Amino acid sequence: MSQSHADTIPVRVVAAEQVTPQIKHFTFAPIAGGELPAFSGGSHIIVVMRGAQRVYRNPYSLMSSPNELDNYQISVLRVDPSRGGSAFMHEQVRVGTELEIAHPVNLFALAKLARKHLLLAGGIGITPFIAQLHDLRLTDVPYELHYATRSPEHGAYCELIAQAEPQRARLYHDSARRFIDIEGLLSGQPLGTHVYVCGPAGMIARVLDTARALGWPESHVHYERFAAPPTGEAFDVYLQKSGIDLHVLPDQSLLEAIEAAGVDAPYLCRGGVCGFCRAEVVSVDGELVHNDHFLSNDEKASGKAIMPCVSRARCSKLILNL
Amino acid sequence: MLITGIRSKPVYAPLQPDLGGRYHVMVGYGVGAAPLSRLLGDFGQADPEALARTRVWYVADAASPQANADAFRAAGVAELRTFTAVDALLSDLTTDLDQALMGTRLYVAGPESFMGLVMRIAHGFNLAQDEVRAEQCGTLARRVHCIHCRETIENVRTNIVRCVCGRWLVVRDHYSRRLAAYMGVMVDAEVPGERPEIKEVFL
Numbered sequence: 001m002s003q004s005h006a007d008t009i010p011v012r013v014v015a016a017e018q019v020t021p022q023i024k025h026f027t028f029a030p031i032a033g034g035e036l037p038a039f040s041g042g043s044h045i046i047v048v049m050r051g052a053q054r055v056y057r058n059p060y061s062l063m064s065s066p067n068e069l070d071n072y073q074i075s076v077l078r079v080d081p082s083r084g085g086s087a088f089m090h091e092q093v094r095v096g097t098e099l100e101i102a103h104p105v106n107l108f109a110l111a112k113l114a115r116k117h118l119l120l121a122g123g124i125g126i127t128p129f130i131a132q133l134h135d136l137r138l139t140d141v142p143y144e145l146h147y148a149t150r151s152p153e154h155g156a157y158c159e160l161i162a163q164a165e166p167q168r169a170r171l172y173h174d175s176a177r178r179f180i181d182i183e184g185l186l187s188g189q190p191l192g193t194h195v196y197v198c199g200p201a202g203m204i205a206r207v208l209d210t211a212r213a214l215g216w217p218e219s220h221v222h223y224e225r226f227a228a229p230p231t232g233e234a235f236d237v238y239l240q241k242s243g244i245d246l247h248v249l250p251d252q253s254l255l256e257a258i259e260a261a262g263v264d265a266p267y268l269c270r271g272g273v274c275g276f277c278r279a280e281v282v283s284v285d286g287e288l289v290h291n292d293h294f295l296s297n298d299e300k301a302s303g304k305a306i307m308p309c310v311s312r313a314r315c316s317k318l319i320l321n322l
Numbered sequence: 323m324l325i326t327g328i329r330s331k332p333v334y335a336p337l338q339p340d341l342g343g344r345y346h347v348m349v350g351y352g353v354g355a356a357p358l359s360r361l362l363g364d365f366g367q368a369d370p371e372a373l374a375r376t377r378v379w380y381v382a383d384a385a386s387p388q389a390n391a392d393a394f395r396a397a398g399v400a401e402l403r404t405f406t407a408v409d410a411l412l413s414d415l416t417t418d419l420d421q422a423l424m425g426t427r428l429y430v431a432g433p434e435s436f437m438g439l440v441m442r443i444a445h446g447f448n449l450a451q452d453e454v455r456a457e458q459c460g461t462l463a464r465r466v467h468c469i470h471c472r473e474t475i476e477n478v479r480t481n482i483v484r485c486v487c488g489r490w491l492v493v494r495d496h497y498s499r500r501l502a503a504y505m506g507v508m509v510d511a512e513v514p515g516e517r518p519e520i521k522e523v524f525l
Contacts, residue, residue, distance in 0.1 A: 113448045191422040192448035215344030215425025219450035 008048060008100035009036065014071065016095050019156045023124060024090055027064075028072045031098060035069040041132030042108035042196075042224070045072065046270060048100040049088045054252065055260065056085040059270045061128035061198075061224070062104060066135060072101070075156060077124040083228055083251045105268050108198065108224040110135060115192030117143035120180060120207055122199020123150065126157050128224060129198065133165065144168050146185065148199070151175035182210050198224040227271055229253035229310045230291050239263060239322040240282055254308035254318075263322065265308065272310035279320045281306050286315025328495035334437070334458040337361040337429050341369050343453075344425030346376040349415060349440055351408060352383040353460040354432030355390035361429060362397040370398075377401040381411050381436075412439055419447045427453055433460035435476065438502035445499055462524040466493050467503035474503055482509055482520045490517055493524070 015027035030036050039062055049056040064073035076089040093099070108128050110117060117136060119129050126147055136143045145165060149155030151173050161169045172178040186195065186207075195216065197207040204223050211221045231251045238245050239258070248257040255277055258265045268276040272292030281288065281304055290300040292307035299305055306313075306320070337357050340346075346365075350358045358378060365372050376399045380391065394402050405411040419426075428449060430440045437456050444454050466475045471487035483491050483506060491506030498505065510517050 111448070115448050186424070189424045191419055191424060191426055193424050194448075212342070215342055215427070217342075217450060217452035219452050220424065 008102050011036075011072070011099055011101055013093055013095055013097045013099065016093065019075070020154050022078045022154070023075050023156045024078070025073065025075045025156075026089070026093065028074075028099065028101065029070065036072055037103055038069060039066055039104035039131075040106050040109055041066055041135040042110060042128045043104035043106040043131070044108075044128070044269070045074070045104050046102035046267075047074070047089070048102070049085060049092075051084055051088050051092075054084060054256070056083075056088060057102075057256070057259070057267075057270060058085040058089075058228075061108075061131070063127040063130040066131060072104075075124060075127050079228060083231065085228070107269050107274050108196070108222060110196075111194040111220070111222070113192075114141060114194040114220075116190055116194070117141060118185065118189060118193055118195045119143065119145040120182070120185075120195065120197040120199070120203070121145065121147045122197075122203040123148070123154070124156070125197075125199035125203075125224070126161070127198075129196070130157060130160070132196075144170070146170050146172065146180045148172040148174070148178075148180050148203070182206055183214070186210050186214050186216065194220045194222060196222045196224075201225065201227065225271055225273065225293070227291075227310065229255075229270075230289075230312070232289060232312045233314060235286075235313050235315050236317050238317065238319045240319055241322055248312060253310065254306070254312050258308060258322065265322065267309055270309045272307050275307070277307055277309045279306050279308050279322055280304065282319040282321050284313055284315050284318045286313055286318075288313050288318075328497075330497040330499075331495040332434075332438070332441070332456070332497055332499075334456050337431060337455050337457045339365045339368050339372070340427045340455065341372065343372075343427035344375065345423065346372060346427050346429065347379070347415075347418070347422070348376065348429040348431075349379045349411060350430070351381040351411075351432030351436040351460075354430075354436070354457075355380065355393075357431040357457045357459055358429070359390070359393050359397075361431075362394065362399065366397060373398050374400050377403070379403045379405065379411055379414065381405045381408050381432075408436060408439065412443060415440065416443055416446075419443065419449075422447075427455070430454065430456040431459060434458050434462050435465045435502075438465060438497075438499075441499060442502040464493060464524050465501075465503040466491065466506040467498065467501050468506050470508060474501070475506065478504075478506075479522050479524045480520050481523045482517060492518075 010031040011028035012031050014029045017025045019025050044059045044061045046057045060074040078090045079086045121129050197204050234250050244261050246257050246261040268274045275294040289312050291310040348358050378394045378399050391404050430437050463477045463479045466478045468485040473486050489508045492509040494505045496505040
């Protein structure tokens with residue numbers, strides 16, 4: 001089943017607000033009017049940005065209420081150095097700008113049968129949880145949110161969270177030397193609890209390692225990474241089925257280069273976790289640089305497959321069965 | 323044939339230690355003692371310290387001598403509880419899992435109907451496939467749910483069974499985890515009285 005990416009939704013920016021020095025909050029409304037597609041908390045959309053030189057397609061978590069579909073809201077952290085996407089959103093996009101977005105996809109959904117939800121957010125990783133909190137408030141299932149930021153100034157949504165969830169949320173600031181006690185939290189949760197983590201790579205790794213060490217089964221541990229495709233050296237690619245030659249720039253992802261060549265390649269997460277863009281490697285005269293979290297170590301070592309959304313090659317010619 | 327090739331039929335496998343678990347709860351009924359003894363032996367080999375975080379709950383039946391309890395005790399588990407009835411074990415299990423922490427693994431061994439009842443409780447606590455291991459041993463006699471009157475019939479050994487509502491039911495492989503029972507569907511609805519031969523199939 002391949003999702004058609006021609007099927008994007010035209011939206012207009014109806015609000016744009018700088019919430020911290022690095023974070024900008026956007027509200028999109030459908031140009032056609034009416035309602036946007038329904039979604040569940042944890043979903044992301046792909047925002048298509050048509051820059052002067054390149055087209056960027058970046059995933060952003062929806063943070064608005066799943067119960068209000070006349071608009072979608074996202075927050076964009078300005079990454080420094082930016083590959084182009086976050087800088088585009090910060091510099092070029094303002095109220096009135098028209099953009100295209102892809103339909104929401106949820107790769108970070110709440111477990112419906114959980115007895116308790118434990119939400120761990122770091123920095124901009126709070127965004128999917130803001131939407132999930134709307135869903136959680138409608139249930140009887142206990143939940144708690146632990147939200148860590150560098151400092152109160154960098155905590156884009158500290159106030160919002162503190163007001164919305166005075167009982168169930170706890171805030172932490174690195175600047176005050178207050179950190180989430182991951183081991184303490186994970187060692188005392190009732191059976192049937194699900195833990196969700198979204199934040200910096202180091203925080204996600206700590207939660208996953210700690211959970212495993214404390215006997216949490218994988219089925220109860222959920223994470224969402226916000227990782228831009230790593231940059232690297234330029235290389236050439238030949239798409240065998242399409243008969244297309246293309247060149248991948250140092251700060252461009254393989255998937256972006258394939259799309260720029262006019263091939264409608266499949267994708268969902270654009271973050272190396274969902275496995276949807278998996279491509280078969282025919283040959284490579286160098287080495288593959290796997291940056292995904294989907295392929296097993298054996299698959300990576302075999303050199304037969306690659307996830308073009310985040311992975312690349314250190315070679316002069318990569319041939320794909322696309 | 324109506325009763326085969328259905329994917330909801332539970333699949334069981336020999337019990338093996340899950341060393342990734344932090345606490346271990348083992349429950350068994352009757353002949354389930356043998357797989358539990360073997361499992362305890364495997365734990366003793368692989369990670370003897372885990373036995374101090376292991377509890378064994380066991381229902382003896384006529385076919386299982388008291389000697390089993392002594393074997394469990396000898397393995398050095400943290401707690402051994404023996405019961406004389408399945409219901410008492412299930413009741414304690416419900417109370418106990420309510421207090422249990424993440425990191426707990428559940429191991430079940432016994433006749434299929436017993437495992438269904440334990441698994442139903444486990445699902446109620448949102449235990450997933452990677453937290454529960456089950457090994458079937460002993461009788462395959464089924465709990466059958468009459469889809470017409472919703473009565474549950476215990477210890478069904480035959481392909482066709484008569485429900486208290488008077489209907490003759492064919493016992494399907496279609497299994498409900500929620501009901502911990504196989505579905506029984508009226509066998510002669512089209513032509514009353516026309517029934518296949520009754521055979522003992524769940525031994």
